[in-house]
Amino acid sequence: MYFLGGLASLFFQTLYLTFVPPFKAERVFEEVKKTGYDSLPIVSLVALFIGFIFALQTAYFMQRIGSELYIASLVALSVVRELGPVLTALIVAGRVGAAITAELGSMQVTEQVDALETLATNPIKYLVVPRFLALILVLPLLTLYADIVGILGSYLICVYKLGISGSLYLRITFEALLYKDLFTGLFKTIFFGMIIAFVSCYEGFNVQGGAEGVGRATRHSVVKSFIMIILADCFFTALFYFIFP
Amino acid sequence: MIEITNLHKSFGEHKVLDDLSLNINSGKTYVVIGRSGCGKSVLLKHIVGILKPDSGKVIVDGQEINALNVRRMNELRLRISMVFQGGALFDSMTVGENIGFGLIEHQHVSTQELLERIEESLCLVGLCGIQNLTPSELSGGMKKRVALARAICIRPQIILYDEPTTGVDPITADSINELIKSLHDKLKVTSIVVTHDMKSAYKVADRIAMMYQGKIIAEGTPQEIQETNHPVVYQFINGLAKGPITETLEQFR
Numbered sequence: 370m371y372f373l374g375g376l377a378s379l380f381f382q383t384l385y386l387t388f389v390p391p392f393k394a395e396r397v398f399e400e401v402k403k404t405g406y407d408s409l410p411i412v413s414l415v416a417l418f419i420g421f422i423f424a425l426q427t428a429y430f431m432q433r434i435g436s437e438l439y440i441a442s443l444v445a446l447s448v449v450r451e452l453g454p455v456l457t458a459l460i461v462a463g464r465v466g467a468a469i470t471a472e473l474g475s476m477q478v479t480e481q482v483d484a485l486e487t488l489a490t491n492p493i494k495y496l497v498v499p500r501f502l503a504l505i506l507v508l509p510l511l512t513l514y515a516d517i518v519g520i521l522g523s524y525l526i527c528v529y530k531l532g533i534s535g536s537l538y539l540r541i542t543f544e545a546l547l548y549k550d551l552f553t554g555l556f557k558t559i560f561f562g563m564i565i566a567f568v569s570c571y572e573g574f575n576v577q578g579g580a581e582g583v584g585r586a587t588r589h590s591v592v593k594s595f596i597m598i599i600l601a602d603c604f605f606t607a608l609f610y611f612i613f614p
Numbered sequence: 615m616i617e618i619t620n621l622h623k624s625f626g627e628h629k630v631l632d633d634l635s636l637n638i639n640s641g642k643t644y645v646v647i648g649r650s651g652c653g654k655s656v657l658l659k660h661i662v663g664i665l666k667p668d669s670g671k672v673i674v675d676g677q678e679i680n681a682l683n684v685r686r687m688n689e690l691r692l693r694i695s696m697v698f699q700g701g702a703l704f705d706s707m708t709v710g711e712n713i714g715f716g717l718i719e720h721q722h723v724s725t726q727e728l729l730e731r732i733e734e735s736l737c738l739v740g741l742c743g744i745q746n747l748t749p750s751e752l753s754g755g756m757k758k759r760v761a762l763a764r765a766i767c768i769r770p771q772i773i774l775y776d777e778p779t780t781g782v783d784p785i786t787a788d789s790i791n792e793l794i795k796s797l798h799d800k801l802k803v804t805s806i807v808v809t810h811d812m813k814s815a816y817k818v819a820d821r822i823a824m825m826y827q828g829k830i831i832a833e834g835t836p837q838e839i840q841e842t843n844h845p846v847v848y849q850f851i852n853g854l855a856k857g858p859i860t861e862t863l864e865q866f867r
Contacts, residue, residue, distance in 0.1 A: 399622040406686055431801035475705075476704075478699060479700055479702055481704055481705070483659070483696075483702065484704070485660050485704075486663075486664050488688075488691070488715055488716045488720075488768075489719070489720055490715075490720075491684075546742075
């Protein structure tokens, strides 16, 4: 409860300070680069291989019932609605969330956060707001990218291994996908971005002790982000199931 | 003038400040001495408003710190600088960016003036021309000097020093003491130095106050402190293993 209270307090303070001048766009761009652009290699790798694996695993059953063509629609729906958003969020929580906690934690331990305050700078405004904005902006874009790369991975397997025509694969993919699939997949990533931002910053600010404390906080940050992302995903899946049946 | 009145602060069960009162006159250098962990740094953090007291008041130039709104608090903070024990330099920035941080964020000076002020501050602490180094490339003593340069760059009226000579060799410690004195003379600032280094205390202080069990138990000029009959102060300034401070600790064991 203490953790959730602290998280809620950080959320409201950040939201308020987001709209209070001065606005430093360059700090947000800097974080966008660290959070998004620098995550592209790992996201590409994971998404491409998930596409390969998912196509091959689906083909195992589909070939038995002679319905290989449905691999395209199955992969498209699974990747866009579920795998793309959740895997991207988990990668970013592990890669970016852990780095944020470790960085803010080290700053806390070495009194850099206090030094910011003595220099009349609000640490939440300076450290949390740019990371929060970058994450809610970057996560939907990274997810969209992961969706495309995941489908590409499956396309490569289906076209070059299973002998399905490339144009037919793409036609089936686009026929299977509805706007609501894309929307529900991307919408929830904004919340995943918020979870990663607030959990990682909260854990970083609340580091106690030295190096051991930073390590503990980083571990907590990743584990708590994972749990909250999965719970949020479950909630949104159920919500959209009833809103967009 | 800084007036600290009946300050109380506890962390959980541990009472750190217990009805502490102290008045600090403008333009003077006050040294607060006491054992490690006795709450000296906590006292400094109350003066700059990073920590809030459980009760009591800190009044700086007639303004009660905890009654100020955010804007007034920030204005006041730009008149008070703090030099942290480990330097607390931002390690994602260069030395120059660290020193100019306050100016860049709040005072909107021209690039030319910014560079001049950074250079001037670095030269004042005897480190001209190291703007482009990063904090990880500096020695412990250099970090303390750069932290000092960052503190003076915003031209404060009050400088708070948290253990400025701890963890550096005796020669660097003495040069930091000289620096504190010369900055005080040149900039006419009010300085509060917390330390347990008595050599440093005697060298820089106009007045010395001793903190013990969350209170100020003695206050006076360096000479008055050196000639004290107070058994606790006597044990501390002479660094004796036996005396009332250690006897109290043994009672708790």
